[in-house]
Amino acid sequence: MMEPSTDKAFINLINQNLGIAYKVSQFYFDDAENRQDAIQEMMYQLWKSYPSFDGRSKFSTWMYKVCLNTALTYLKSNKRNKNEPLQENHYHLPSEPENNKEEELRLLELAIGQLSSLNKAIVLLYLDGFEYSEISEVTGLSKSNVSVRLVRIRRELELKIKQKLNR
Amino acid sequence: MDHLEIMRNQWQGSGKHAEFTPFQENEFSTLIKKQMKKQNHIIGRYFWGTFLFHILIYALMGHVLIKYGIVSSDQLVLTLSLFGIALTFPFTAKLMIEFKKLAQVQRGSIGVSTIKSQVEIRYGILSRYFRFKKLYDYFLIPIHCAIGAVLSFHIFVPGSFSYVSFPIISVFVISLASCWYAIRSENRTYFKLPLEELKGILGDFDKK
Incomplete structure (x- = not known):
């Protein structure tokens, strides 16, 4: 498999805003495993979409869009059976x-x-x-x-x- | 002050989400590779399943065409197997083109405007492919089943068609029902449920 190109500036931006991915995963996924999967998928989607980021909006706003979109679409269908509404426990x-x-x-x-x-x-x-x-x-x-x-x-x-x- | 406002103040003041381990460059690269592999695996599983079915049809029709059509100069076998191959080929080509569009979204090719537009794009891609697939399911599968039933009886069960018409119809109906059952389950998992979910999200966006 080809080595994916990841530049330092992008990773720095991700690290500075990493809280966004954690917050979104905490909001949408109920257990630790699902949250971890969600964060990994978000990172992948961010990496994939980054070349189209034109800097017109703040990076954090753009990151929110990608992470929320991932939570709403990609992972929801993958985790259909596991993604029950949050319960007290x-x-x-x-x-x-x-x-x-x-x-x-x-x-x-x-x-x-x-x-x-x-x-x-x-x-x-x-x-x-x-x-x-x-x-x-x-x-x-x-x-x-x-x-x-x-x-x-x-x-x-x-x-x-x-x-x-x-x- | 309502509860949401209290929570908003706490949320912003608490910094409870501040403890994350930052990604190192090589760690991030490994994560991307892992996700790419995972995506390829999901896509590949569906693609190879469908593609293998097409290969089986070509192999079967080709075998029948050569052994019973060309060698034995049976006009019915020749016509039906050639018709089957000719009819399947455009679908295989279209399947590969459509599937490539679905699977190979290049890095940076889709701009991120709003969540709504992202959901719409995903819904559009998936529903376009599903429309094509339904055409294939409803049109080609019954023809394949019919050709298979007729050729099997023509080659292996001697006798006139009027004599074996009921068994031919029975085999056709059974094979069609089996295919329908498999297709129904596949469509539900890969298309109907994801599309329903996306439609639900889009419906929520349209609520005033």
């Missing part, structure tokens, strides 16, 4: 949380795990401090659609937390 959190706030955030994580792939991507970008315009740039949704969706997602998440707490 996947987080391996203590059954008795220290306080209410922690419990609520734990429930929020569970509720996020049940969102659709696209809404999960929007939440991830939002959590990472992306503005609506940047989320729109990554996903391809209009800015107003991102805003409307985030309002709905918030409502949905709050409702799910409330339901869980009332049980």
Whole structure:
């Protein structure tokens, strides 16, 4: 097999933004093995797409696009049977949380795990401090659609937390 | 402040994702090679399965053509086996061309604009190939089964066609059903489910 060309500048950029791949894999895949596979596939897709990176957007934004696209399409079909929605036990959190706030955030994580792939991507970008315009740039949704969706997602998440707490 | 906002503040302030081992150049190169090998393996498994089926058809038709068509100068065998080969050849050529398009996406050839456009591109490539494959499945497979059934009885079971018409039809129906079962499972795994998933994602994008 031919030796793949990997230049230092590219690897440096990847290393500086490696957190993105980890965050995406953590958001979309439930166990360590799947996450590791996901990160490897993301690296491969990044390497494959890098020559088309024209520098018009930030490298981190571009990396988010590639990693999210990989999570949404390539790996979803490969791991169809394994990729169940996140369950409580996947987080391996203590059954008795220290306080209410922690419990609520734990429930929020569970509720996020049940969102659709696209809404999960929007939440991830939002959590990472992306503005609506940047989320729109990554996903391809209009800015107003991102805003409307985030309002709905918030409502949905709050409702799910409330339901869980009332049980 | 809602829970998502609290989480956003924690997420950005905590730095909980900061502990990663950076890639070394040779390590990254090894990873890419491994992934390339994995991709080639997935693609190769499907391609060789299909290609082998075509080779078997050529070998079988060729054998029948030479042994019973040319040597014994049987016009029916000659016509059917030549027809079978001639009909299969364009599909093999098209299969190889389409498959090359599907498999060999060169490094950097696809720009990354948005996630939506990436999903659309992938959906387009896969559905185009599936359309071609369905044409092959619905058109060529029944013809192959029919030729196979007729030739088998013509060569190995002496007697007029009216005498063996029911067994010929039975063999045709059984072979068609077997092929249909195998194709259905293959299409479901490699095309229908992935396309449904991609369509689901695209549908989510179109929701207002």
